[in-house]
Amino acid sequence: TPATGQDGDLTIAVLANRDPRRSAGVRDRILDGLRSGDLIAPHERQRVPGVTLIGGGPGDPGLISVAGRKALMEADIVVADRLAPRELLSELPADVELVDVAKLPRGRSAQQEEINRIIVEAALEGKAVARFKGGDNFIFGRGFEEVLACREAGVPVHVIPGLTSPVTVPGVAGIPVTHRGVAHEFTVISGHVPPGDPTSLTNWSAVAGLGGTLVLLMAVQNAPAIATALLDGGREPGTPVAVICDGTMPTERTVLATLETLEKTLADENVQPPAIIVVGEVVRVAHPDFF
Structure with a gap:
């Protein structure tokens, strides 16, 4: 039987x-x-016209959701970012078109308007479009701009969230963003512009007054200025800091410092993006022998 x-x-x-x-x-x-989606039965690919925004997670290809992987393998065309798990692209069926819209810091860049045009035009041609991004579509990922572009063009759009890096990467590195009796909140901030920049939308004085955990994304370059703003706002110089480089990847490493020593430590350790910076007492909980 x-x-x-x-x-x-x-x-x-x-x-x-x-x-x-x-x-x-x-x-x-x-x-x-x-x-x-690892195994595709013949004639089983659904190929429903429209756009699916797929969050790929923080980098490790094993951390994509089941729904995300299945949608990726059923697409006619995949439009992929640099931080989307690249290993999964090699597993695409042979007839899938791949469009690389990698956004490299200070390098080659596909403008958001061009990405919107690509996904909308492909969907209007009747194709199933997978817009493949790293992390979560809506955490500093411009995902909702793509949703709005699809809605304006009358294109069906579906969102499959990914594991969000500001929580997942510290978790994989053994650092909780909250801990009972230590931190009752955590705040996620984009550090791509420094404090005092006219384009910054962050009230750094208010942030400095928070007692919980700060998780900084895209902040390696501006980390010294951010540390200064937090110190000026009242944070203690000895506040623990963890910088998690290449989170969830084979090259992952964690660099420890304090707000006072952060600038020197980043230089001494030659820290380069991508990295996620965690500021707060939860770092001491995770690394009591260092602090």
């Missing part, structure tokens, strides 16, 4: 020469592959 299972309108039956446990195990592996 075969081990059977169902995925949509597809029935799987496996018979492993009178070994029922092996039959069930192979059946389960096949079903898992079909449901995750």
Whole structure:
């Protein structure tokens, strides 16, 4: 008697020469592959016209959601950012078109308007478009700008969130962003513009007065200026800081400092983006031997 299972309108039956446990195990592996998108049954790709915004997570290809991976494998065209897990792109079916819109710091850049044009035009041609981004679409990812562009053009748009880097990366590195009796809140801030810049939307004086955890994204270049603003706003010089470089990737490393020593430590350790900076007492909880 075969081990059977169902995925949509597809029935799987496996018979492993009178070994029922092996039959069930192979059946389960096949079903898992079909449901995750790792295994595509012939003529099964749905290819529904429209745009799906897929958050790829913080970098490790294993941290994409099942729904995100399945949508990626069912697309006609994939429009991918630099920080989207690149390993998954090599697994795309051979007939999938790949458009690289990588945004390299101070380098080659595809303007947001051009990205909007690409995904909208492809969807209007009847293609299933996967817009593949790192982290979460809506955390400093301009994802909602793409949603608005699709809505304006009358293009169906669907969002599959990804694991968000400001929580996932510290978690993988062993640093909680909250901890009972230590931090009752955490604040996520983009550090791509420094304090005092006329384009900054952050009230750094108010941020300095918060007692919880600060998680800074895109902040390596402006970290010294941010540390100065936090110190000027009343944060203690000995406030613990962790800089997590290449989070969730094989090259991941964590550099420890305080607000007072952060600038020197970044230089001494040659810290380069991408990195996530965690400021607060939760870093001391995670690394009590250092502080």
